[in-house]
Amino acid sequence: MDSINSFKGYGKVDELEQQAFHKKTRKRIIILLVSSIILVAVIVAAVAGVLIHKRNSSSSSDNSVPSSGLTPASSLKAVCDVTLYPDSCYSSISSLPNSNTTDPELLFKLSLRVAVNELAKLSQYTSKINAQEPRLQEAIDVCATVLDDALDRLNESISSLEIGGGGEKLLSTAKISDLRTWLTATITDQETCLDALEELNSTAGNKTLLDVRTAMANSTQFASNSLAIATKILVLLGEIGIPIHRRLLGFGGSESGFPDWVGPDERRLLQENTTTADLVVAQDGSGKFKTIREALATVPKKSKTRHVIYVKEGVYSEKIDLDKNTWNVMIYGDGKDKTVVTGSLNFVDGTPTFATATFAVKGKGFIARDIAFKNTAGPAKHQAVAFRSGSDMSVFYRCLFDGFQDTLYAHSNRQFYRDCDITGTVDFIFGNAAVVFQNCNIMPRQPLPNQFNTITAQGKKDPNQNSAISIQKCKFSAFDKLTAPTYLGRPWKEFSTTVIMQSDIGSFLNPLGWISWIPNVEPANTILYGEYQNSGPGSGLEKRVKWAGYKPTLTDVEAGKFTVESLIQGSEWLPLADSSMRYDSKL
Secondary structure (H helix, E strand, C coil): CCCCCCCCCCCCCCHHHHHHHHHHHHHHHHHHHHHHHHHHHHHHHHHHHHHHHHHHCCCCCCCCCCCCCCCHHHHHHHHHCCCCCHHHHHHHHHCCCCCCCCCHHHHHHHHHHHHHHHHHHHHHHHHCCCCCCHHHHHHHHHHHHHHHHHHHHHHHHHHHCEECCCCEECCCHHHHHHHHHHHHHHHHHHHHHHHHHHCCCCHHHHHHHHHHHHHHHHHHHHHHHHHHHHHHHHHHHHHCCCCCCCCCCCCCCCCCCCCHHHCHHHHHHHHCCCCCCCEEECCCCCCCECCHHHHHCCCCCCCCCCEEEEECCEEEECCEEECCCCCCEEEECCCCCCEEEEECCCCCCCCCHHHHCCEEECCCCCEEECCEEEECCCHHHCCCCCEEECCCCEEEECCEEECCCCCEEECCCEEEEECCEEEECEEEEEECCEEEEECCEEEECCCCCCCCEEEEEECCCCCCCCCEEEEECCEECCCCCCCCCEEEECCCCCCCEEEEECCEECCCCCCCCCCCCCCCCCCCCCCEEEEECCECCCCCCCCCCCCCCEECCCCHHHHHCCCHHHHCCHHHHCCCCCCCCCCCCCC
């Protein structure tokens, strides 16, 4: 049984080690911030000068030295100086035979190639680890899965930079946002491997953790370098008005202003109660399939068309893991109180947290409506995920996510939840997605004796990741007779980012509002936790935590960064029409 002082959540490390790490991190971040301020003017002048020269001189080539005297080496240095690991950035890219260029786009692409090569080596490394115990093998299996996902995301990023057979470059504001999302997820995938090993807390697991962390050093640095270049150079150039091959997204857009994959059919699927399904699942035999797994197995891989699966009323005890190559699936039921997918896998009985999910999705464009996802393991089994999503541009409407510890794992990529119910105890909304919850009922419940509740645990590891948990216009209320101390959340990683805004907060909330990951140790000042225009008896700010990284009253501009439109680029892919599903794109 876990007490308030000894409780360990998902991925928690030794407290002394964590304190030392935070001190080291704070020092490094201060140095980096100061350096970034000094460098930004130099970078803008250097890179902008290169592009202006290229634009005005039709005779110049990528490999020529502009009249300004800026060389490929100095251009690469200017680009790498914005990263967290400038030395590894410069040495890894300059060693490539085609690095003799001053074009920041090409340098960015080279950084992706470097990251791909290193991550491929890491995948081979983990496949050769000799597990000494079953639970360690389970964790290594998680590593194999997420590292394969990370490699795919990097390759997809490279592919997205090319159009047609001629290799025409394509960068737009929307495409840069896509790249940042996928690179953010790549880093999250690698971190998830370490989390799976870390939570074992065994002799063999700790040794393997150290070995994998050492082997992973280059791949995480190279992915971080690519993300920093996309964030600090490509975005910066766009903001100062220098053309970056500005064109529409490669997959086009409809007259409504949304990508073709969210056309009239998808809007109708979300908005109407009567929907024509491609496949029907029913336990009574009235559909083509009796299990959801059987129906999903018939969906073609990487389908660009929507496949709709209707699951009739019933309780479906199934373990579903929709792989990354299964795209554009919609699953809907007869209501979150009628169609239920349930399971009970949990950490205590030997399953890594990542793999406990009753229902997991990774393929892009997943939609769920009017269905419940449950993990019934109970509080004594600790980590037990009801639903895990790594699906980019996924939508969840009128769904129930029911569990105790770690109920909803918003793992990675862009996600949107509307009119959903979420129950749980410890860290029951967690992960490192760019995720917005709107008009949802968030309901903490009674945990084990002497435990406390934390509603959120956000896992941002790199300052350039464009991930965060944003909870807007939701209602926080107790699910049952709740007497345990309950908090809005706790920072899981060094750059954890969570915002609660325009929501109604019940009286159950501890007046401090938030709690640190390590008891009585203030989190790093690099986190961003904030509140904005909340109401209800639990919204009082007088006794809130005094952390350097906590803002009790965000400004309108600060809060605006966490809306649907800003955080997950909802105007690019979410349906917006006059219906009950209409999302609030702004504050």
